[in-house]
Amino acid sequence: MTTELSDREITVEPEDSEVVISVERLSKKFCRNLRRSLLYGVQDITTELLGRKRTSTRLRSQEFWALKNVSFQLRRGEALGLVGSNGAGKSTLLRIISGLINPDTGSVKIRGRLAPLIALGAGFNPILTGRENIYANMSILGLSTKEIKAKFDEVVDFAEIWDAIDAPVQNYSSGMAARLGFACAVHTDPDILLIDEVLAVGDIKFKMKCHRKLAKLRENGTAFVLVSHNSHSILNICNTAIYLAKGQLITSGETEAVVRKYEEDLCLSGMEKATGPLILPKKSPEESFGLDIISVCFKDEQGNILDTPMSGEPTSLCVECFAHKYIDNANVGILVTSLSGESDRVLYLTSASDNEILTIAPGSTEIQIQMPYCCLIPGVYSAKIYIRSGVCSFDIVESFRFTVQADKTISRCLFYQPRTWKVIKK
Incomplete structure (x- = not known):
């Protein structure tokens, strides 16, 4: 031809x-x-x-x-x-x-x-x-x-x-x-x-x-x-x-x-890549309810701040706060929404649902959600973070935007699944 x-x-x-x-x-x-x-x-x-x-x-x-x-x-x-x-x-x-x-x-x-x-x-x-x-x-x-x-x-x-x-x-x-x-x-x-x-x-x-x-x-x-x-x-x-x-x-x-x-x-596509920690302005005593969130970021196993967490890699979501009083039985909640697709909720974690009793002393404290693997696929996300005790809400971050990247092939997945492989002879 x-x-x-x-x-x-x-x-x-x-x-x-x-x-x-x-x-x-x-x-x-x-x-x-x-x-x-x-x-x-x-x-x-x-x-x-x-x-x-x-x-x-x-x-x-x-x-x-x-x-x-x-x-x-x-x-x-x-x-x-x-x-x-x-x-x-x-x-x-x-x-x-x-x-x-x-x-x-x-x-x-x-x-x-x-x-x-x-x-x-x-x-x-x-x-x-x-x-x-x-x-x-x-x-x-x-x-x-x-x-x-x-x-x-x-x-x-x-x-x-x-x-x-x-x-x-x-x-x-x-x-x-x-x-x-x-x-x-x-x-x-x-x-x-x-x-x-x-x-x-x-x-x-x-x-x-x-x-x-x-x-x-x-x-x-x-x-x-x-x-x-x-x-x-x-x-x-x-x-x-x-x-x-x-x-x-x-x-x-x-x-x-x-x-x-x-x-x-x-x-x-169509959105700015979100990187780095979120630093929040200091509240006046009149604005505070007893505990203020100061910053939110991701850190690696060595404690270094991550601009972007990687799918399948260990990471910790760190919430730094300043407490004006002793708080017993604090509950930290994280609601993660995907901004890459149709704004779907992809993850919801609370310390209370994990039966974790958090005690926060007066002064500066960092609350870490340690994850052996980041389970999110590459994309842009928004996290809503709150700290409360019972019905009393101390502080809330409406949107901590972050980007997840990957150096592994997970294109067939909706999330990264931690796993180990074994061959057992019987």
């Missing part, structure tokens, strides 16, 4: 026979204004008809880079995940690889049969039946009528639509159309399979079937490019990944490291 373009070309046959996709310095720009976009299109066509070379490396008014200088390679049998927020350029990249749109600069080299599955029911004619669409769709993907007949029953069995196979596709639900589209694509024996979010539809049983089929295809040498906002799908299927943000390639490599970087950026 070779497609000639104005400033570059898509060719086949990468030098390494194991490389099935080679993308080099790929860039694509779009225009935000429809009328101006049409004008630019006419200008570009006119320039090409006159035999001139149009400039594709600079932006014109209201244009932006959907992709900018993206490079990677995909080898036979590999599964590559594309992660990034909406508008990162993931679907644009898949559409360029599949040949639906042309890039402005760079090169794409394809080796082998490619099956794109980048939209629900893409390529289906709504007024045709499921049976007719199977023949039409699979013939477009490169199969002969004889080959389609041989695979027909297997496709319909996989899609589980025998009852509706002779009904128009326009009467199918989105899940039925997705199942049929996936079944057609994976039964063409592709060398490369492009998948864009279609694994997000269907019930759990069908999703498990899809994952088993993908694993079998990969064992036979099929390479995948998978786009999904579900990190678990990327982690379970892909051995390598690419992280895109605003058309730029941020990082690539081993899947768990790339997903961890993406999730950390996603958690911190």
Whole structure:
């Protein structure tokens, strides 16, 4: 497959026979204004008809880079995940690889049969039946009528639509159309399979079937490019990944490291990183109720202040206070809320519920909540901290904001689970 373009070309046959996709310095720009976009299109066509070379490396008014200088390679049998927020350029990249749109600069080299599955029911004619669409769709993907007949029953069995196979596709639900589209694509024996979010539809049983089929295809040498906002799908299927943000390639490599970087950026997006201790102003005697919280911070095992605690590492949450009197049976409470997602409560601890009787003498005191491991995943959090005795409340910190980081792979987790492993022979 070779497609000639104005400033570059898509060719086949990468030098390494194991490389099935080679993308080099790929860039694509779009225009935000429809009328101006049409004008630019006419200008570009006119320039090409006159035999001139149009400039594709600079932006014109209201244009932006959907992709900018993206490079990677995909080898036979590999599964590559594309992660990034909406508008990162993931679907644009898949559409360029599949040949639906042309890039402005760079090169794409394809080796082998490619099956794109980048939209629900893409390529289906709504007024045709499921049976007719199977023949039409699979013939477009490169199969002969004889080959389609041989695979027909297997496709319909996989899609589980025998009852509706002779009904128009326009009467199918989105899940039925997705199942049929996936079944057609994976039964063409592709060398490369492009998948864009279609694994997000269907019930759990069908999703498990899809994952088993993908694993079998990969064992036979099929390479995948998978786009999904579900990190678990990327982690379970892909051995390598690419992280895109605003058309730029941020990082690539081993899947768990790339997903961890993406999730950390996603958690911190739109908010300032909270670091260091919280120092509170001194209260006047008239303002105090007998005990004042002076500062809140995290410390390591050596007593050093931590700017940011680390997931899975020992840490202590330290609440320094000044008591004006002797306080017996003090109760310290901590309510931790995640600011990275939907402001969900993630942790609530009180000394009273742990049957800890705290006694605070007059003067300065530091109350430590010692944690053998920080169980929070990377993100930004807010802690509400109070000290009371019975119904008497002494002081409260409404929001101690802090950031948790990680140097371990915990992308599949909601929290870090302390654990030990043993092998016991019986």
